[in-house]
Amino acid sequence: MPNFGKGKAMEQRVMEKKDVKSFIAELIKLYPSVYGPVTKGKSFSFQKITDPGEVRFNYIRSILPPKKLIMPQEECLMKFTMPPEPKAESVVNYEDQVIIGVHPCDVKAIKLLDLVMANGNTDHNYMKRREHTIIVGIDCIPDDYCYCSSVMDLRCTEGFDIFLTDLGDQVLIDILTPKGKELVEKVTTAPATKDHLKKQDDSLDAKKKMFKAKINGPVQILPLELEGQWDAQVWEDMGHKCLSCGQCVIACPTCYCFDVEDKLSLDLKSGERVRKWDGCQLADFAYVGSGENFREEASGRIRHRFHRKFKYHIDSYSHTFCTGCGRCWYYCPVDINLVEISNRILAREVKCNP
Amino acid sequence: MQSIEDKTNLYAPMISTIKEVKELTPTEKVFTVELPDGKTLGHKSGQFVEMTVFGVGEAPISICSSPTDGKHFQLTIRKVGDVTGVVHNMKAGEKLGIRGPFGWGFPMEELKGNNIVIVAGGIGLAPLRSVINYVLHNRSDYKEFHILHGARTPDDRLFKDELQKWEASGNVNYLETVDKPPSDWKGHSGVITTLFKHLPKMDPAKTFALICGPPVMYKYVILECGVLGLPDSHILASLERRMKCGLGKCGHCQINGLYCCQQGPVFTYTQIKHLEEAL
Secondary structure (H helix, E strand, O other): OOOOOOOOOOEEEEEEHHHHHHHHHHHHHHOOEEEEEEEEOOEEEEEEOOOHHHOOOOOOOOOOOHHHHOOOOEEEEEEEEOOOOOEEEEEEEOOOEEEEEEOHHHHHHHHHHHHHHHOOOOOHHHHHHHHOEEEEEEOOOOOOOOOHHHHOOOOOOOOOOEEEEEOOOEEEEEEOOHHHHHHHOOOOOEEOOHHHHHHHHHHHHHHHOOOOOOOOOOHHHHHHHOOOOOOEHHHHHHHHHOOOOOHHHHHOOOOOOEEEEEEEOOOOOEEEEEEEEOOOOOOOOOEOOOOOEOOOOHHHHHHHHHHHHHHHHHHHHOOOOOOOOOHHHHHOOOOOOHHHHHHHHHOOOOEOOO | OEEEEOOOOOOOOEEEEEEEEEEEEOOEEEEEEEOHHHOOOOOOOOOEEEEEEOOOEEEEEEEOOOHHHOOOEEEEEEOOOHHHHHHOOOOOOOEEEEEEEEOEOOOOOOOOOOEEEEEEEHHHHHHHHHHHHHHHHOHHHOOOEEEEEEEOOHHHOOOHHHHHHHHHHOOOEEEEEEOOOOOOOOOEEOOHHHHHHHOOOOOHHHEEEEEEOOOOHHHHHHHHHHHHOOOHHHEEEEOOOOOOOOOOOOOOOEEOOEEHHHHOEEEEHHHHOOOOOOO
């Protein structure tokens, strides 16, 4: 089992908000790569930071989750030379990196990916990059598409190295790992007082009341509630709307399905085997050579994705694999969302084939 | 930073050599493959490998030779896509990449002392040929041995020379049928389920059915196994899915919550009867 960002908070300290910029500047000096949320058009994106002023700590969800920095959209797994005498060498691309400004939903998502990638056949490429990644979490303000309060604990207690909470003029720092402690030592901080911790509790209480989107019941009962609802009308209804564009799976912080393909260099003498993100919502995902497509209908694909988030992976990992980040909903061109599906499943509507 | 890993990476294949290519039909060939450095594959009947054609890609292929067949192993490949299309043009001496073996094969040890009924449709004969040759090699370990084999036409049948050997051996009750018989065909005709009526009465508690064929076949064959009285746990089906990584990660081969590449491709009917996506 992976042990990244696990355990009780070692220590809680506070820093002055005006020192945050110099803190980031220090990180840029010390680490080959520091990533953080920056403005991209009307949205936000995790990019390499060269100027601390670029970082937008008050951002609303990034277009792609920070997952992309640990499991890139495309990565080389192997380099080979072509026959007659082929050679193959495994490749891992990584460097020491700090990701700052990761929201609790994405911290949780990375934690879930850690579980998956370590399970059974450990994914060496993912693990190598994860070992070289430091995560600086940050608290956030939910918008209309956020529903993390329905699927996870609002208090972020694991999966990060340090976690920042905005207390006004000051920032509370939860330090979880030795690496995180090392990081905090680069900046002037003071021990947190009871007053600071109370302010953190108050801000979480206030946040709890801000969510508009809610799943009407504990998600832990969804695996049971899904029993007998394989033919529920909700799958048909969503299948009719779905364009099978795959934006939901690309935007999802816990989706990790991939495709592997070989790319040849222009001289045709060597090549790379690359892994690319893939998605179960795309029409040919379960297609086999003989011509059979095992999930031919959009309704079946949506049902599959929902089961992966709220049943299969709960059975295997004891965690709901949706962290309520709202990306799949926000980016869906036809407004399909897991909150509505969950609520219809919990309401046990009449089946389409009674 | 990029590191070339000396550790065995799960995605890096063993560079292997094609020792022999034999045409079975215009669309199917059997490749005999040798691993590097005198390695043996160490597979079980029913397992598969990921085969690389360098520069084209990788495809999951079931192993059609028996573990008892010696150092090399064989793959029956139908020309259906990019990788399989290119490999069909390759010759002895050329190099392939091999990863594996992967998956859960047929539990040949557990089946000892029982009657075995093979149900093979079309290219489904390939993984079951591994079982058949394994059982023939260890014939005294098993009791009655029946092979039900279905193909579209007589010409579509794979391993025609071996079929005759099996039939002539006296060790096996070999039954075959074709969907579209030519006028000079003297054997059975019709779908594979029509062969079940020719099976003798057997003790269901001592009989296992091992099934592989086109997706449409399973439901009907399993019904016939039910008529024979076989318990669900005695019905073993090898299912086809798109197994891309073989490691239980990429998601392509998932059947409900199961990964076909890890928990399969051989499943008992007990495992899959409640899975809506299995059959």
